Amino acid sequence: MNIKVRLVIMNFLQFAVWGAYLTSMGSYLVNVGQAAHIGTFYAMQGIVSLFMPAILGIIADRWVPAQKLLSFSHFTAALFMALAGYYGMSSGSDVEFGILFTLYSLSVAFYMPTLALSNSVAYTALDKAGLDTIKNFPPIRIFGTIGFICSMWMVDILGLQNNYGQFFACALIGLVYGVYALTLPACPVNKGGEGKSLTEAMGLRAFTLFKQKKMAIFFIFSMLLGVSLQITNGFANPYISSFGSIPEYAETFGVQHANILISLSQISETLCILLIPFFLKRFGIKYVMLIAMFAWVLRFGLFGAGNPGSGVWMFILSMIVYGVAFDFFNISGSLFVDRETDKGIRSSAQGLFVIMTNGFGATIGTLGAQAVVNHFVDFNSEAPQIEQWQYAWYTFAAYALVVAVVFAFAFKYKHRPEQL
Structure with a gap:
């Protein structure tokens, strides 16, 4: 084969x-x-x-x-x-x-x-x-x-x-x-002991990049944006399904098939990958990251404003926006790290990018999101909690907006199209 x-x-x-x-x-x-x-x-x-x-x-x-x-x-x-x-x-x-x-x-x-x-x-x-x-x-x-x-x-x-x-x-x-x-196919092993040390494999060598102000700011904001990564994975399905407690929405497609509705996010993700080379060359990493950050604002805000009935178009638009929010951050960020680091620590730098986003960022984000949801939503109540869920989504949107605004002023980077 x-x-x-x-x-x-x-x-x-x-x-x-x-x-x-x-x-x-x-x-x-x-x-x-x-x-x-x-x-x-x-x-x-x-x-x-x-x-x-x-x-x-x-x-x-x-x-x-x-x-x-x-x-x-x-x-x-x-x-x-x-x-x-x-x-x-x-x-x-x-x-x-x-x-x-x-x-x-x-x-x-x-x-x-x-x-x-x-x-x-x-x-x-x-x-x-x-x-x-x-x-x-x-x-x-x-x-x-x-x-x-x-x-x-x-x-x-x-x-x-x-x-x-x-x-x-x-x-x-x-x-x-x-x-x-x-x-x-078989992969070779290095029994001679010349493989990576634990420090190298975990990307810890790349922490020296924090000595550079530009890279330090980038990695810090990578963590802050990574906070958003798993929020909808954990809470989108329960939220959409909760509309089932309201007769008006109980039989809608979104309530009955929340997973299929959410899968539009992944479909968008596959398509948005194709847009990255154009946007990176045209606008540069700072504006591509900003686009991703504002896309997260829309992702969360549209979730709060939508419903599975007449407002299902807002859910669908939120799913489409996810492709931009996810790809423009993860893939563009990885390319930026590859371009801006020395060859000797590029692998470690990529490891650090993953640690900051999917490690620290996503962990802090899901635990923080749980605290927000627990604050607003009463899961023991028999009454519908839609309005309470909306407060949670708007809180997430406000967080993403604050990160985007601060990033716009804090991250200084001159775009040079000829490098791409």
Whole structure:
């Protein structure tokens, strides 16, 4: 089989595992009385991302080929996710936070490092085939987002988005991927001890970049913007589903199929990737980042103003805006880091960018978002909480707006189109 096709399948499965629960788990947690802990569940992804990818990266560099470690990690993650599903099934509505959270956390601890491991396998395979990774990897990676979307739709159509069944779906896809990973091209290991140290693998060498004012400001704002990354993943589905308590909206498509509606965000994401080269060359990193920041303002504000009935167009527009908010920040930020750092620490600098955004930023964001939602929304009330949810979304929008305004004045960068 053509190596590109094999890597397309790998990326499809890699993100299909994640898509099975990432946008719908919040609704399940609401249904089993764990609404106050949604942010804690999502924050665990950021917490384990601070150290697990580095640890497994060193193991893959020195002792266990990446494709085998990828398989082991997915088998292990699938096992704990299946146990979480079984616990949810056997406990019904009497789910205890400690047990479910522990099983989920162990699964996530082994899944999150596979995001990096799958990239390593892909880069190695493309290099072996004599193919340019910069040219050939992005089109392959897009199929990861397609896998994520397909998984979301499957969970929605099968009626699993509000119950424990999504954990079983995730585990099943993970098992299939675990088997498939063993068939991927072999990756070399460096048994001579010349692999990266833990300090290097975690990107800690790149902390010297904080000595440069420009880079220090960039990384700080990367963390502040990273706060927004997981908020809608955790709370969009519970919010849209909550309209079901109002007869006017109970039978609308959005309430019945919140996951499919939310998947428009991922569809937009795949399309907006194509806009980045043009916008970067035309406007430069500062204005591209500002566009992303104001897109987050619209993302949250439109969520607060919309509804699944006559206002569903605002939900749809919010989903479309997400592609700009996510891609213009993550991909453009990564390209900026690559261009502005010395070759000797570029890998570490990319690691630092991930730590600041998906590690510190996303963790702080989900925990902070939970505090905001808990402040406004009474999950124990029988009365609809739509207005209370709206206060939460407008709070998130106000936060994104403040970050954007301060960034506009604090980040000084002269755009030079000839460098792109």
